[in-house]
Amino acid sequence: MPNEVFRQARVVVIDDVQANLRLLESSLRTMGLGQVHGFSDSALGLEWLQQNPWDLLLLDLDMPAPDGFAILQALSERDRTAQQVILVTALGDAASRRRGLDLGGNDYLTKPVDLPELLLRVRNCLQLSYAHRQLEQERAALEERVQERTARLRDSYQAVIRALARAADYKDNETGNHIMRIGETAALIARQIGAPETWVELLRLAAPMHDVGKIGIPDHILLKPGKLTPEEFDIMKQHARIGHAILADSGRSSLLELAAEIALNHHEKWDGSGYPAGLKGEEIPISARIVALCDVYDALRSSRPYKQGWSVEKTQAFILEQSGKHFDPRGVEIMAGLFDEIERIRDSLRDP
Template sequence: MLNSTLHGARVVIIDDVQANMRLLESSLRTMGLGQVRGFSDSAEGLRWLQDNPWDLLLLDLDMPEPDGFTILEALRERDRTAQQVILVTALGDAASRRRGLDLGGNDYVTKPVDLPELLLRVRNCLEFGHTHRMLLRERNVLDERVQERTLRLRDSYRAVIRALARAADYKDNETGKHIMRIGETAALIAQGLGAPATWVELLRLAAPMHDVGKIGIADQILRKPGKLSEEEFRTMQEHARIGSQILSDSGRSSLLELAAEIALNHHEKWDGTGYPSGLQGEQIPLSARIVALCDVYDALRSERPYKPGWTAERAQAFIREQSGKHFDPAVVRVMAGLFDEIELVRATLSDD
């Protein structure tokens, strides 16, 4: 008995002997299959297979060109589980059997055919193909749901990150646009350095959290209008370690690991005079070298209650002057070639 879900299965028969083709066609219809199509012209049958959806093919091998082997070659790229082929042929020698199965046949039946056995094989192939298609559909639905869930989680994750970064910047009289500019500018430079796209995107998201440790610094130090005392400056320097601790304690995440790395090291200097560890040259992680450059440039260009913003020319000259001192010369060279794009980012994400 044929499962009712298989009554609509699309079955094709290609056999150059019309009597054989008609017998198989009527037998398949008798078992409940409503979409059976037979071809005694193998070329016509092949064209139909290539232009239409189908589920099962009963294929003779010994025919005028294109013979069954040629047809199997033409169908080599099909999904062999979803579109099965039963070879029904008088060629019973081992070489023909091996060749037919190697070219993509799923089953092999020699003539004269035991019709009840063939119909059982047809049923088994159709049930197997149907199960395969159902599993594929379920997998696709699950994949879509997982992707949708992942996107929602990523959006929520980014919102929390932006809120955390903004909290630190507002505490320091910075603006929300400042942290966005740092992320976009860092991504531009990372692209210019030839970094992988996945790392560029991680840097875009992680860079805005560079000063999150300022949440742990007292307002009287953060907002002091004059120069900090030595003790106050040492306290201010602690924001790098505080930020790293905040982000490192947030669980395993490549994004937060990168953000913690940046928070800890973005005040290190190429010549070793930075803080908190006095790292020098390539001891400083590349992420922090990039963000340090972006942060200083944006700070120079931005107007604050305690200072006017520098002109683009003055800020760019300072960046070049600090190459090999404060900043990595290679990163400076890339940034210098991107000043126009960076100024466009500033215009698009202006504080106004």
């Protein structure tokens, strides 16, 4: 323990006998401790301990209220390694010793004390307290470095994900803000249904990749301004499986697994008339049911080179009308309660 740190250690002495208090204070200062705080009034001593940082307490037990036992109880939530307590008392019976140690005392000395022994125990306790604090500081610094590196990796990962999703949307005449709106709106609905925040965040990141499979659709079909023929629509529908194939072979990434699930199932419909598998009702993963709502809402509201965006009223009426048909009725109910907030998201992430 460096001498400078030793001099700065905060040591408190509480003893209702003034002679004992002065002896302990002077002895501690002779060993180089620069911050020694003595109290003969136990109530004032306890108040100081509760309002200030400290490293070591030398505590008498047999005092007017609050006695040493009451003080130990009041300090029961302290970190017992960082804030050590040496009980210095005339109560030498086994019951008092056991009670004092059980309530949080780290060491126990009976009066009259052997001062050289007391000072050795003080040094040992302060060294342990210092070592504990150093370990905590190093652990906190390590956690901060890990969090910083994790954040950098997450940011890089998210940048790649956004680039991949935008590649699909730009090919389909969509915009980067469209995919961001899908992510934010899906997270809004997921949070409202009470999903865990970790899953909400995964959905926010995964939802923008729902149409990544359109990368694999020929341009003459994907960009066709008119209605697709049945054969062309069959090819278009393949983007769900293509997206799943792109995202699913991703090892153990929970984010890409969720994105693959959404890509495969976001065109399924509640009544079973969707694709690619014709899933019905709760057979459709909840992630895909949420994204289907968000995707259709935003697509209807958005203007594109080949169409004019729908009004708020017409879009919302369509969503409500499709409850139990295209969409999960519970999802529609939740979205209806969030219509105003969804429009605020659209305003904040408006297309260029």
